[in-house]
Amino acid sequence: YIPKDSPTCITSIIPILQRLERNHDHTALVVDDSITARKYIRSLLERQYLTVLEANNGEQALEMVNRHKSISLVITDYSMPERDGVSLIKELRKRFRPGQLAIIGLSASEEPALTAKFLKAGANDFLKKPFNQEEFYCRLHSTLNILDSERNLYLLANRDYLTQAWNRRYFFNHQLVKKNTGPRCLALLDVDNFKRLNDNYGHHIGDMVLIELANTLSTYFPDALVARFGGEEFCILYGNSPEIFVQRLSRLVKEIAESELTILGNTIKYTISLGVTHAESDIHSLIRRADNCLYKAKEEGRNCLIV
């Protein structure tokens, strides 16, 4: 189904359909002090299946962006009371890269070099009011295509391909890792006798066990940073009380040992070992200490946790 007034200048239907499907993932914030303008832009965006929110001025827009994490596109007017569009964009760009939040400027102002002013402030694109509807849709689509590509690129660079867990790159770039101060707990997790599991059931089943384990870890620790460090080894960094962390990890060791996975007709049982540490020290000494504990856990017969 193609909306009647979808851009006729794009001749191929397939890209439009694919674009429309992906638009469901985007929430747009329309910022304008004119209700008429807001309603008109809302109707254009809703016809392209975007979810739309509205703000009256730049100040309100900042508040909305803080409150609604789903906002991925801001379409903003220039002249508004309290905070104008250019100032709003400058403020937003302190916190969001163009690949995180797309911004399109719109203005009827005759101010010379306004397009440059918007682009310099960090807008992805700019349109002069009154605009041609087809041009609006063309610019909207190309902005959203770039945003989607940037998001995909980010995930490709930061997630582990097999398990979709965060990878080492993401881990070492994370704020909680970089800050290097304050108490933190770190656990290194290693699957026991994983080589044997691969030998017994095949590498493919081994892969599926890793995927299952990564899913279990992310549901167990939604409040922690979980990353695949490599092979069958995961790292969990937690910013709260070590007592609670160790309790939850102990429960995890027990639960994994007691559970049975059914993968492609095979009943799989496996265990994990953990080395855990908590301190107010830099990440590398935390990892070193956790690794020593993990080594001891293996020495003590595996399927256990050493702090």
Ligand code: GH3
């Ligand atoms: P231990 O209890 O001492 O940890 O024994 P282990 O067999 O788990 O340890 P080892 O380091 O000898 O073997 C790890 C194995 O993990 C070897 C490697 O083939 C396997 N492995 C690493 N990455 C992957 C992967 O992505 N998929 C699968 N299926 N296996 C992997």
Ligand code: MG
């Ligand atoms: Mg205005």
Ligand code: MG
């Ligand atoms: Mg290992």
Ligand code: MG
């Ligand atoms: Mg192992």
